[in-house]
Amino acid sequence: MQLTSSSFNDGQRIPGDYSFCIPDPAHRVCLGKNLNPQLSWSGAPAGTRSFALICHDPDVPGKGDDVNQDGRSVPASLPRVDFFHWVLIDLPATLSEIKAGEFSKEVTPRGKPGPLAVHGARQGINDYTGWFAADNDMRGDYYGFDGPCPPWNDEIVHHYVFTLFALDVDKLALEGKFTSREVRAAMRGHTLDEAKLTGLYTLNPAVAL
Secondary structure (H helix, E strand, O other), rough: EEOOOOOOOOEOOOOOOOEEEEEOOEEEEEEOOOOOOOHHHHHHOOOOOOOEEEEEEEEEEEEOOOOOOOOOOOOOOOEEEEEEEEEEEEEOOOOOOOOOOOOOOOOOOOOOOOOOOOOHOOOOOOOHHHOOOOOOOOOOEOOOOOOOOOOOOOOOHHHHHHEEEEOOOOOOOOOOOOOHHHHHHHOOOOEEEEEEEEEEEEOOOOEEE
16 A cells, blocks of 8 residues: 655655644744645555544654753754644545645644544544643644644654554444544554655754755
């Protein structure tokens, strides 16, 4: 199975249109268009009854002490953890493309609604839900896609891994609000194949791609 995008090439920079934040010379960063990227896939195995899609960043700092602090930087040596940007399940087996902006068109304070989405699919909550939990203006359940916004003082480029799973069930056995962890548990024993696509992003002008 192969996963590709007309929005960016595998191993290359994700354009700002598909990001939660973009560089801003006056304020370091500002909000981006936050469009979901275009994705296409082919070569699904026989017996595929639905698809699931997960996007995660494995490069998020394990400690936030230095994040976005003037005069400091997030060291490359710092341990890193996963941050999930998109959890999408129950895509029909007849589907082979997600159009750019089809699931996300802007940054939505307090999060986009869910879990129901187009194509009869369902979306889980992403990790901006926890990130904004203490922010009175932004806190809420962030369903669906929200793009990159790595620390503007991070010494490393972040990787955004889109993984498509071909499944042998029409719908995963999940109800209500769900997370990436619950999706991965529900997919066990039902995954026929998977394909990955990785984009790169940084908000640090001192870090070259």
